[in-house]
Amino acid sequence: MSGHKIRVEVPMRWGDMDAYGHINNVNLVRMMEEARIAGFGVPGGTGKPGIMPQVDLFSTVPENTQILVVEHRVRYLKPLDYRNVPAHVDLWISTIKAASFDISYEFHDPVDGGVCVRAATTLAFFSVDEQRLLRLSPGNKEALAQYAADPIFR
Numbered sequence: 001m002s003g004h005k006i007r008v009e010v011p012m013r014w015g016d017m018d019a020y021g022h023i024n025n026v027n028l029v030r031m032m033e034e035a036r037i038a039g040f041g042v043p044g045g046t047g048k049p050g051i052m053p054q055v056d057l058f059s060t061v062p063e064n065t066q067i068l069v070v071e072h073r074v075r076y077l078k079p080l081d082y083r084n085v086p087a088h089v090d091l092w093i094s095t096i097k098a099a100s101f102d103i104s105y106e107f108h109d110p111v112d113g114g115v116c117v118r119a120a121t122t123l124a125f126f127s128v129d130e131q132r133l134l135r136l137s138p139g140n141k142e143a144l145a146q147y148a149a150d151p152i153f154r
Contacts, residue, residue: 004147006054008038009086009110017082028080029072032105032119035089040103040147043067057143064129070100070122073153080107080116088113093144094151099133100124101144104152118152 011034016027023031041053043061058067080087087107094104100122107117125134136144 005090005092005149006039006147007088007090008035008054010034010038010089011086012080012082012084014082020079021081022079023082023087025074025076028074028107028117028119031087031089031107032072032074032121035091035105036103036121039089039091055147057147061125064127065134066126066128067123068126070124072119072121074117074119075152076117078114078116080109083110085110087116092149093147094120094149095122096136096141096144096148099135101136102151104149106152120152 010031012023012031013027016023016031018024037053039054041056041058043058043066061067088110089108090106092104093101095102101124103121103123105117105119105121106115107119108114109116125136125140126132127134
């Protein structure tokens, strides 16, 4: 599968650093969220208008529908050292199932370009009114498929 990957920049904060000078693993998960929002948008009904994402996949979810994290997987290849410039993050849709989908990430050192971290997040649409997961509609699947590429984890 060769889809359209998106590259975003995610700032590294001084406070994200651990005692070794690397981005702390807990803060890396926050950076995954920042990359996801910069790439695919803020879920509808949350926050106030701001900078448009590269691809607006999430702002049009129906009212009373949430986009929930089901699972994170993270593989550290080498330390992502703190720098006062943003990390480069490639992200794409890597798996589309009946009621969930995965976003894959590659975090690149902003100076040498090397891949430091590969990760994936499984997301699902959740009905607040019905208190259950929602199946992805054909329209959802079609929109996601435009940004689909091979998964990092098999």
